[in-house]
Amino acid sequence: MAQTESDGLEVLETREWVDSLDYVLSRGGPNRAGRLLQQLALHARTAAGVNLPFSATTPYQNTIAPAQQPPFPGSQEMERRIKSLVRWNALAMVVRANKIQEGIGGHISTFASAATLYEVAFNHFLRAKTETGDRDVVYFQGHAAPGIYARAYLEGRIPKEKLQNFRRELRKGGGLSSYPHPWLMPDFWEFPTVSMGLGPIQAIYHARFIKYLENRGLKPSTGGKVWAFLGDGEMDEPESLGSITLASREKLDNLIFVVNCNLQRLDGPVRGNGKIIQELEAIFRGAGWNVIKVIWGTDWDNLIENDRDGLLVKRMGEVSDGQYQKYFVESGAYFRQNLFGSDPRLLKMVEHLSDEQLARMRLGGHDPIKVHAAYRAAVEHSGQPTIILAKTIKGYGLGEAGEGKNITHQQKKLNDDELRLFRSRFGIPIPDAELHEAPFYRPSDDSAEIKYLQARRQQLGGYMPERKVRATALQSVPDAHFEEFHKGTDGREVSTTMVFVRLLAKLLRDPELGKLIVPIIPDEARTFGMEALFRQVGIYSNVGQLYEPVDMDTLLYYKEAKNGQILEEGITEAGSVCSFIAAGTAYSNHGINTIPFFIYYSMFGFQRIGDLIWAAADMRCRGFLIGGTAGRTTLAGEGLQHQDGHSHVLALPVPNLLAYDPAFAYEIAIIIQDGIRRMYVNGESIFYYLTVTNEPLPMPEMPKDENIRAGVLKGLYRFKASGKTDAKLRAQLLGSGTIMFEVLKAQQILEEKYGVAADVWSVTSYKQLYRDANDCERWNMLHPSDPAKVPYVTQTLQGASGPFIAASDYMKVLPESLGKWVPGQLVSLGTDGFGRSEGRASLRDFFEVDAKHIVLATLVALAREKQIGPDVLKKAVQELGINPEKANPAIS
Ligand SMILES: Cc1ncc(C[n+]2csc(CCOP(=O)(O)OP(=O)(O)O)c2C)c(N)n1
Numbered sequence: 001m002a003q004t005e006s007d008g009l010e011v012l013e014t015r016e017w018v019d020s021l022d023y024v025l026s027r028g029g030p031n032r033a034g035r036l037l038q039q040l041a042l043h044a045r046t047a048a049g050v051n052l053p054f055s056a057t058t059p060y061q062n063t064i065a066p067a068q069q070p071p072f073p074g075s076q077e078m079e080r081r082i083k084s085l086v087r088w089n090a091l092a093m094v095v096r097a098n099k100i101q102e103g104i105g106g107h108i109s110t111f112a113s114a115a116t117l118y119e120v121a122f123n124h125f126l127r128a129k130t131e132t133g134d135r136d137v138v139y140f141q142g143h144a145a146p147g148i149y150a151r152a153y154l155e156g157r158i159p160k161e162k163l164q165n166f167r168r169e170l171r172k173g174g175g176l177s178s179y180p181h182p183w184l185m186p187d188f189w190e191f192p193t194v195s196m197g198l199g200p201i202q203a204i205y206h207a208r209f210i211k212y213l214e215n216r217g218l219k220p221s222t223g224g225k226v227w228a229f230l231g232d233g234e235m236d237e238p239e240s241l242g243s244i245t246l247a248s249r250e251k252l253d254n255l256i257f258v259v260n261c262n263l264q265r266l267d268g269p270v271r272g273n274g275k276i277i278q279e280l281e282a283i284f285r286g287a288g289w290n291v292i293k294v295i296w297g298t299d300w301d302n303l304i305e306n307d308r309d310g311l312l313v314k315r316m317g318e319v320s321d322g323q324y325q326k327y328f329v330e331s332g333a334y335f336r337q338n339l340f341g342s343d344p345r346l347l348k349m350v351e352h353l354s355d356e357q358l359a360r361m362r363l364g365g366h367d368p369i370k371v372h373a374a375y376r377a378a379v380e381h382s383g384q385p386t387i388i389l390a391k392t393i394k395g396y397g398l399g400e401a402g403e404g405k406n407i408t409h410q411q412k413k414l415n416d417d418e419l420r421l422f423r424s425r426f427g428i429p430i431p432d433a434e435l436h437e438a439p440f441y442r443p444s445d446d447s448a449e450i451k452y453l454q455a456r457r458q459q460l461g462g463y464m465p466e467r468k469v470r471a472t473a474l475q476s477v478p479d480a481h482f483e484e485f486h487k488g489t490d491g492r493e494v495s496t497t498m499v500f501v502r503l504l505a506k507l508l509r510d511p512e513l514g515k516l517i518v519p520i521i522p523d524e525a526r527t528f529g530m531e532a533l534f535r536q537v538g539i540y541s542n543v544g545q546l547y548e549p550v551d552m553d554t555l556l557y558y559k560e561a562k563n564g565q566i567l568e569e570g571i572t573e574a575g576s577v578c579s580f581i582a583a584g585t586a587y588s589n590h591g592i593n594t595i596p597f598f599i600y601y602s603m604f605g606f607q608r609i610g611d612l613i614w615a616a617a618d619m620r621c622r623g624f625l626i627g628g629t630a631g632r633t634t635l636a637g638e639g640l641q642h643q644d645g646h647s648h649v650l651a652l653p654v655p656n657l658l659a660y661d662p663a664f665a666y667e668i669a670i671i672i673q674d675g676i677r678r679m680y681v682n683g684e685s686i687f688y689y690l691t692v693t694n695e696p697l698p699m700p701e702m703p704k705d706e707n708i709r710a711g712v713l714k715g716l717y718r719f720k721a722s723g724k725t726d727a728k729l730r731a732q733l734l735g736s737g738t739i740m741f742e743v744l745k746a747q748q749i750l751e752e753k754y755g756v757a758a759d760v761w762s763v764t765s766y767k768q769l770y771r772d773a774n775d776c777e778r779w780n781m782l783h784p785s786d787p788a789k790v791p792y793v794t795q796t797l798q799g800a801s802g803p804f805i806a807a808s809d810y811m812k813v814l815p816e817s818l819g820k821w822v823p824g825q826l827v828s829l830g831t832d833g834f835g836r837s838e839g840r841a842s843l844r845d846f847f848e849v850d851a852k853h854i855v856l857a858t859l860v861a862l863a864r865e866k867q868i869g870p871d872v873l874k875k876a877v878q879e880l881g882i883n884p885e886k887a888n889p890a891i892s
């Protein structure tokens with residue numbers, strides 16, 4: 001590029017200004033220089049209308065200047081050796097596993113790129129216990145698991161045999177799960193992070209929940225941090241970015257994101273034509289985070305420092321990520337030509353470096369000094385969350401086997417040559433002859449490396465990750481709060497939502513239990529009639545209430561307080577469920593038995609945030625998910641997007657979730673009381689889903705039968721036997737939720753009009769019944785010569801005569817799942833299909849779950865058994881006013 005005279009003048013002029021600024025810097029320091037620059041910008045604008053272009057980014061260089069770096073506090077050489085050992089064992093774990101069993105999978109290149117990020121953290125930052133008894137919590141990137149196992153192996157925490165069984169969990173003696181799963185490794189992993197995006201959003205809400213615990217006086221405020229190690233590709237998940245303003249709004253300076261910017265995801269570059277680091281910087285700066293870029297290693301310091309005219313930094317900022325990735329796999333000559341060759345002045349800057357040296361110039365994320373400086377700055381920063389954007393090379397150290405290549409994410413096998421090169425590059429003392437097996441390597445306990453590593457961990461309070469139950473169990477759950485609900489409402493109509501809210505309010509008043517309860521609501525409290533709680537326990541706010549609420553003069557004003565108990569999350573089910581998880585796992589993470597109740601529109605639960613609920617299950621989260629405004633025909637008016645008739649089907653797959661669709665107040669009381677007991681007194685790794693509805697109905701008294709409680713919990717009991725003991729025609733009606741009241745009406749019609757004596761059974765949980773029946777079935781298969789076990793549903797319904805008609809506000813598949821265990825003909829009525837904007841009566845007619853359809857279904861079933869004739873049916877259709885040609889709700 002030719003230089004013009006004015007170019008030259010401009011360069012000179014710029015230099016003079018830069019020199020002056022340097023002088024100010026040396027005299028007054030960075031703050032003074034910053035103020036001066038601001039004044040200059042202001043002057044330029046007011047005096048001459050110069051508007052500086054808006055920029056959300058800073059130049060493509062490290063945020064922390066070399067002069068600001070703290071000295072490295074450990075032995076770099078020793079830490080490099082330890083890191084090499086971790087690298088080797090992580091790689092060997094995956095390579096061996098795939099040699100032994102083709103296709104078992106695993107990831108090498110994720111950890112290879114992140115090894116320095118982890119090792120500096122492990123040796124200097126991640127505190128299993130702080131001096132004040134707090135702890136840091138760490139979300140490890142799921143695909144980096146081999147590196148975390150490899151380190152635990154060096155620490156002596158995981159035996160070699162388990163390493164050999166990586167991804168072979170069912171082998172004798174057990175193995176290691178592919179990714180972090182507390183369910184599978186409950187003493188080790190704390191946070192399942194491998195479904196991308198769930199780690200970052202959970203980390204944000206966890207950090208916020210810690211502040212909540214502190215502000216409410218449930219946990220002393222002692223400075224633990226939440227670290228989240230994330231992938232740059234992962235940041236594309238909406239969950240990764242969707243809640244970042246919460247973190248800055250709540251001033252979460254206990255939160256540190258470390259994004260491993262290896263510029264690649266699975267298929268190829270994250271931003272081939274752009275720059276992921278700059279893009280993330282802009283997003284997070286805009287959202288109010290402290291952003292620390294770690295782009296260039298120490299090797300670059302001199303070059304950048306001598307770049308007086310900013311030519312190099314400008315050029316570095318022009319090159320796209322796709323091109324940088326190309327440099328990683330190309331020769332030094334190519335790098336020189338392509339990056340520096342654009343300007344002779346740039347070429348001159350690197351003429352003292354050989355191609356070989358150029359090719360080996362380290363990136364920031366592979367340089368412990370740079371990484372350490374960033375971590376130190378992050379932990380010392382106050383008032384804001386911090387994100388560290390560290391540039392690395394994916395598959396670092398793999399050379400031809402995958403370093404920087406698009407295929408590297410999937411690389412699981414190395415041939416002998418590649419293994420040899422890796423071994424030699426990292427100096428692992430394994431002879432060539434043994435390399436083929438990719439053996440693990442651990443120096444003896446008294447080796448310098450192991451002693452150093454152990455000393456570092458001891459200094460930082462112990463090993464990480466380590467999961468354990470840190471809370472002591474509750475003693476008991478007092479009966480007193482629940483008894484009122486056993487009595488019924490004497491004909492007064494209340495909805496099950498109102499019942500639940502009343503129970504919650506009572507529990508909140510309990511001197512012991514009350515403070516542990518965490519009500520979580522995504523902007524729906526008024527819908528559920530919960531506004532009285534605003535005043536009773538307050539809404540949590542990290543700053544209290546800085547304004548005078550408009551409804552201050554009312555009894556139930558919108559009270560925000562620093563020690564407020566309600567987490568009013570706003571319209572974010574994803575965020576709310578993360579608070580639920582943070583509260584429901586505090587028994588292990590923080591030794592505090594918080595009991596979350598997350599109350600939401602049932603339609604926006606499983607189908608919207610099912611993956612987070614799955615993660616909650618994995619984490620052995622406790623608590624109650626309360627699906628409000630539930631039922632396809634019970635939520636009137638709202639229509640297709642709101643009316644939920646399938647969340648109970650979506651709840652079926654979650655193994656440790658108990659799901660209930662209660663009809664009556666006493667059922668709710670029994671389920672919640674027993675739930676608290678099982679989770680917080682017995683310490684079971686289960687959690688609950690309850691649907692509650694908004695239809696006001698008269699709540700009956702609990703029948704006086706000692707088996708009721710067990711029946712409610714197991715999922716089925718006889719609620720009301722027919723009084724017509726002499727009837728010839730008999731039927732059994734099974735009802736759930738609000739549809740129970742249609743069933744009760746049907747019972748009456750059947751008796752009065754058709755001479756059918758029908759018993760009414762309450763099915764509180766199809767899921768419980770299904771699970772129990774399967775359990776028996778399986779046991780019977782495996783123990784064919786023992787007396788067969790009889791499922792609870794069969795035992796309970798045995799002897800009840802006539803067909804079984806089940807009706808609920810959910811899909812027909814729920815009762816049908818019990819088909820083979822119901823001792824007789826089963827007919828299932830349910831709400832398959834899209835909802836409609838309508839009133840309840842019309843909806844129930846449309847979905848064929850109202851009393852008249854239950855009656856018809858019963859008569860048809862009796863006719864099928866030849867107990868009544870077709871003429872009765874024909875007449876019934878007319879009498880009941882049913883249009884046989886109406887559209888099928890399941891597909892219309
Ligand atoms: C929700 C979700 N979608 C897809 C995947 C499959 N997956 C696993 S790793 C990966 C690429 C990860 O890239 P990045 O976040 O950049 O991490 P890196 O391995 O590069 O550090 C993908 C797509 C997943 N685990 N979770």
Ligand SMILES: [Mg+2]
Nearest residue numbers: 232233264265
């Ligand atoms: Mg990546």
